[in-house]
Amino acid sequence: MLRPCLRLLKNKKKNAWKIVATFLVLLVVYLEAAVYFLNRSLWPSLTCAVEPTNYHRVLLVADPQLLxxxxxxxxxxxDCDRFLSKTFKLALEYVEPSMVIFLGDLFDEGSTATDDEYERYHQRFKRIFRTADRFFASKTIYIPGDNDIGGENEDITPQKLNHFDKYFGLKPDVVSFHNVSFVKINYMLKSAPHPPSGSDKVLTILLSHMPLLGASSFFTEKVIRDMKPSLIISAHDHKAVHFVGDLETGERTLIESMSTDERSLSDSKWRFQSSKKHTNEILVPTCSYRMGVKETGYGVLLIDSKGDNVCYSVLWLPDRLYHLKIYFYVFLPVTALYLIMYFFGRNSLVRSQ
Structure with missing residues (x-):
């Protein structure tokens, strides 16, 4: 009588664990695949408020900091490389950019890497951020960050500069693209090229790893007064922030962040227009979940090809740290419980025989 009851109990346990196993498999599928496509459905539309007939799409990648x-x-x-690879591929396919700009801190340990380590980091970088072949980017710009060449808490040396220049290129300082001049500013070296000459129809957009209006100094104020940029794009702080600065003094006059409430709006974006009195600076959030911030994403810039209108939005990414916590608090305990119950049930059946 005891043996049939144990067999019945064993069958019920098998059915229960089949349900649990199915749940765990579905959880993995959701966290590793489905969540990315569901998150993509919330990304903002790629249109500007003024609905220009044609505009250039620029994908902005800030602080990937490959571990x-x-x-x-x-x-x-x-895991971090997989996250960056998945999200970057989705962003490329969604935006179909005519340009991709990397805003520095490409590597987390680039400024301390040996030659062999730097080569391995670069190979990983190429595998993750593939912009050629079947993708749509026709031009790519790389800006060095303090984790790439030093400058914040570490000295900048010729070896560090040579590493970055060998794999990504430090020149040219000015990249012309249709009606836009992208000007590279190196805050760590306190260097900036001469102001580009051009007509009023050419937009001047400064590219800097460290914020210019966010870190006001004699150097940043001089750059803004001399260049009189239409827009500044920077990174480093890992957050989505907007500064307004006075073109005559180079000083900051306003600061605001892209809030969580705005993130929940699928069509949230900022629109800017060239002015002779002030400039705007956009801080692009990090795309890596390992940078200690909850909200990560890629920036998207829409530039009117016939005028001076620019729209900016963020492709917010899934909260990978939260998903890893789910694995830790759900997946691992359930698996451990299954193993305990399996061996306990097996031993009970052996003793009954």
Missing amino acids: GEETETWIARW
Whole structure:
């Protein structure tokens, strides 16, 4: 009588664990695939408020900071690389950009890497951020960050500059693209090219890893007064922030952030227009979940090809840290419980025989 009851109990446990196993499989499918496509459905439309007949699409990538080999485990590097690869591919396919701009801090340990480490980091970078072949980017710009060449808490050396220049190129300082002049500003070296000469129809957009209006100094104020940019794009602080600055003094006059409430609006965007009195600076959030901020994303710039209207929005990304917590608090305990119950039930059946 006892043996049939144990068999019946064992069958019920099998059915229960089949349900649990199915749930875990579906959870993995959701966290590793479905959530990315569901999140993409919330991205803002690629239109500007003024509805220009034609505009250039620019994808902005800030602070990917590929994890280094000295301070991170292989599994941490693997998971972060997968996250960046998935989200960048989705962003490329969604935006179909005519230009991709990397705003610095490409590597987390670039400024301390040996020649061999830098080569390995670059190979990983190429695998993650593929912009050629079947993708749509026709031009790519790379800006060095303090984690690439030093400058914030570390000295900048010729070796560090040579590393970045060998794989990504430090020149040219000015990149012309249709009706836009992109000007590279190196805040760490306190260097800036001569103001580009051009007609009033050419937009001057400054590219800097560190914020210019966010870190006001004699250097930044002089750059803004001399260049009189239509727009400034920067990174470093890992957040979505907007500054307004006075073109005559180079000083900041306004600061605002893209709030969580705005993030929930699928069509939230900022629109800017060239002015002779003030300029705007956009801080692009980091795209890496390992940078200690909850909200990560890629920036999208829409530039009117016939005028001076620019729209900016953020492609917000899934909260990968939250998903890893789900694995830790749900997946691992359930799996451990299954193994305990499996061996407990097996031992009970053996004793009954």
